[in-house]
Amino acid sequence: MTDTVEIAVTINGRVHRLTVPPRRVLADVLREDLQLLGCKIGCDQAVCGACTVLVDGMPVTACTTFAFELDGRAVTTIEGLAAGGILDPIQRAFLEHSAFQCGFCTPGMILSVKALLARHPEPDERLIRQWLNANICRCTGYQMIVEAVRTAARMVSG
Numbered sequence: 001m002t003d004t005v006e007i008a009v010t011i012n013g014r015v016h017r018l019t020v021p022p023r024r025v026l027a028d029v030l031r032e033d034l035q036l037l038g039c040k041i042g043c044d045q046a047v048c049g050a051c052t053v054l055v056d057g058m059p060v061t062a063c064t065t066f067a068f069e070l071d072g073r074a075v076t077t078i079e080g081l082a083a084g085g086i087l088d089p090i091q092r093a094f095l096e097h098s099a100f101q102c103g104f105c106t107p108g109m110i111l112s113v114k115a116l117l118a119r120h121p122e123p124d125e126r127l128i129r130q131w132l133n134a135n136i137c138r139c140t141g142y143q144m145i146v147e148a149v150r151t152a153a154r155m156v157s158g
């Protein structure tokens, strides 16, 4: 039984060579080892979606994803979304619509939307709500979030 596992994982475009215990989860690697605090911990059991990040472009809950599973894969966190200091259109749309209050759910929410728009550039409301089903917001209600996603879709598809 090995105590640690060596992995090479690309996080926000940069390769990290890490030595991790087999049961260390991605959320702890991101928050504690790499100080990427945009990955929030709410429930810690794959229910609230606050810890959502993208792995090879798909949303996953970092609180229940073992770090060793990420060897050779690419992770995107909210810190990796803005390019050259310019916010991603989804981030801009969330600001425009005030689609958050405390902001705790927002990083995970935005990353789920990123994955949605990559697959469905013009989603209808049903599809938007379906993709955000795993992201819980206790503050805003979802109407402004849905509006923000619609605006982001228009920005992205031009």
Ligand code: FES
Pocket (backbone or CB within 6 Å): 040, 041, 042, 043, 044, 045, 046, 047, 048, 049, 050, 051, 052, 061, 062, 063, 064
């Ligand atoms: S903290 Fe991971 S889903 Fe809630």
Ligand code: FES
Pocket (backbone or CB within 6 Å): 099, 100, 101, 102, 103, 104, 105, 106, 136, 137, 138, 139, 140
């Ligand atoms: S903005 Fe507070 S939980 Fe969503």
